[in-house]
Amino acid sequence: MRGKRVWLLVVLTVAALVLTACPQAAPAQPAEAPAEKPAAEAPAKEAAPEGPEDPWADVDPSGQTIIFWHQHSRQREEALNEIIQEFNDTNEYNITVVAEYQGHYGDIFNKMLAVLNTEDVPDLVVAYQNQAATYQLADALVDMTSLVESPKWGLTEEEKADFFPAFFKQDIFPTFGNARLGFPPNRSMEVMYYNIEWLKELGYDGPPTTPDEFKEMACKAVQQPFSKATAEGSMGYELSIDASRFASWTFAFGGDIFDYEKNQYTYNSEAAIAAMNFIQDLFNNGCASVVTERYGDQTDFGAGRLLFTVGSSSGLPYYRAAVGEGAQFDWSVAAIPHVTPDPVMNIYGASVSMPKTTPERELATWIFVKYFTSPDVQAKWAMVSNYFPVRKSAAEKLTDYFEANPAYKTAFELLPYGKYEPPVPGYDFVRDKVREAMAAIADGADVQSTLDQLTEEANQILAEQMAELK
């Protein structure tokens, strides 16, 4: 009997091990690579021929094949492929770019973690700033500063000045010694979508510019449904619980969620508290509700049962479609109502980052990035993708597009007021915590204590992320 029991214990142990730990054993895979090949590939700066002026001067990018991991699908992918094909056909160095769709941002991020510092990394990858920062924890990205500044291959002062300043600076990381870990090919912005016709019915000439006006209009909309609505119910504002909404409202209240001097999250700043009190007040008065399904706010807005939403400008075509299929009314976008003299707009968007490979491939990759961000290509990319171009001169080529899409033009004109969310590692995890805090606040939790706790947790996560660098 004792023997049987021992065997039973052994079998159960092995079974439980296999049943429980195997799926979790997968994590071993991504982390394995850096451990085995920490420095298999020479960093660009080290491998490039040394020179006081330009480390890239003698590097030959000819004949390189570049792999580009991206998340663009459907029309965007088609347009991107066209742009790439044109580059492949025309570049004088016979560089070939191969674009590979690798799923959404999260998918790409997970795939990247598995191949950092191995031969399997792509030459160019789409990455949000916080994702790039995470890659850099493993010292896996090229600091593109020397490429941008290269007298032979870089950008002229005039070209640099052509970029929107906020976009251009967004990929420079103070936490990594001001390294440039990405380069922007496009951007989006958080804007307020509003129903022009409904506002007129409510007795207003234009969209709200201050939070007080926003509240007044939103609450009035609940009492007075839109005459053309195609669905029952009436709501002033639907809040999609999201960290970027939190940041946008905090910016609009004149604050920030991060102190870049102290490298600390400031989710309990005065502005953040005021913003969340404002949101909670909307909920308490029945003037706001939570978005219950993914893109449910778009559908409700299109059906004419929702007066205001806040979301990405890249959603303009989807709002257009929702209104077209729904109540068919005049609508537009505006700055998020603010207490500051000028609007403060939350701009975001993934950049492209360059994992470390060889100097030749890195330079070839940069040549493509430079092409991708040239004014003509930017104008074309903006029209297809509905993202914003990153260069001012691209606007001159978008005159017809502006005319056909006035809401896009309105949003474009807000670009000079851009501000961005913190480019720090671990921000994805912090965003989850922000969502939970926002949900609690919308549910009636005490704002001050909720945000105090959130700030503490966020800074703890940041400290843990940065611990490896010390």
Add this chain to the structure above:
Amino acid sequence: MTASSATLPRGGRKHFRWLAIQEQITGYLFILPAVLLITIFGLFPIGYAFYMSLHRWRVRKGGFIGLANYEKAIGDWTGALIWIAGFALLALAYYVWNNAFKEESDRRLIAKLLAALILIAAGLAISSGWERMLEAGDEDFLNSLRITLYYALGTVPVEIGLALLLAYILFQQIRGQELFRMIYFLPYITPVVATAVVFRTIFSPRETSLINQLLSLVGLGPYKWLFEPKPFTQVMFGWSLEGFLAGPSMALVSIIFYGIWTYVGYNTVIFLAGLGSIPSELYEAAEIDGANGWQLFRHITLPLLSPVTFYLSLIAFIGTFKAFNHIYVMRMPSAQGTVDTASVTIFDTFYKANQYGYATAEAFLLFLVILGLTLAQNKVFGERVFYG
């Protein structure tokens, strides 16, 4: 034996031994591929995960930190020991209680009282140990274990009970048996993500959601379902219970419904197979003796199905502790973490926080919990299994 030995040729014993060795080598060679596969893809990752759990590891490997990751999760070793001691006392109470029935009548009462006292002590130890751990440890992770337990307790008994009932009904030679069997099995083979998305819509807080519309027919609701972090007991019955007794959140109960829906069909099919293996003579004999339907079920079906029931409950408990996909799809920020089971928390630690070392430590702690539960289940229920 003697005769056969006598017939062995010269050197036959040696030859026989060599044949036996050869046979053994051949056997090992046959199982070698499987052993290699299990070692490489089963045991090595487990060992490697344990190795990671002993290191500071975020994106890249850091220094060796011993059990620090484990300490971070459970917070207080003393608390953990008290907690484990509580379970040991629980086992002791079970042992004393079981043995009480073997005693004479006057000693039996004393033994029962002793078991009750040990049980109270066990409860106190578990409770105080848990509180200590919660104070110093990772609240998210420890709470995720509590949520996982809610999920398991809410799902497993109901899905097994329902499956047994359905299997018994289907076994009664009713018309369309095959069709019903297929219908019940469908949820199990339908892609989890797709069905979870459908359930997300059904359990939406909108007044127009299917569940709210159904409840409105009997004058209930609307409820926030997947968006409701408050305990189910509070929302439905207005009870203001605290701590573990408060029970799962309304959001988790919505997910429990999904879990039950998915696995009832699978369990039904397994139960049907079990029912098919019970000899019909037993029923016939019992019927001749005058047994009614309930007696047939209680004294023949249930005992002879006990190996199947035991197997299903064991697998189901392990499954619920590892449940991930549908919970991940159905969890909403508005639920404020009240549906984040241990698997989800470990996933977040790994992919969102990039704390590989800590995530693997959490995974090993989860493994230990599952192992403990499996052993306890095996001990308690295994003794009641009747193999015919």
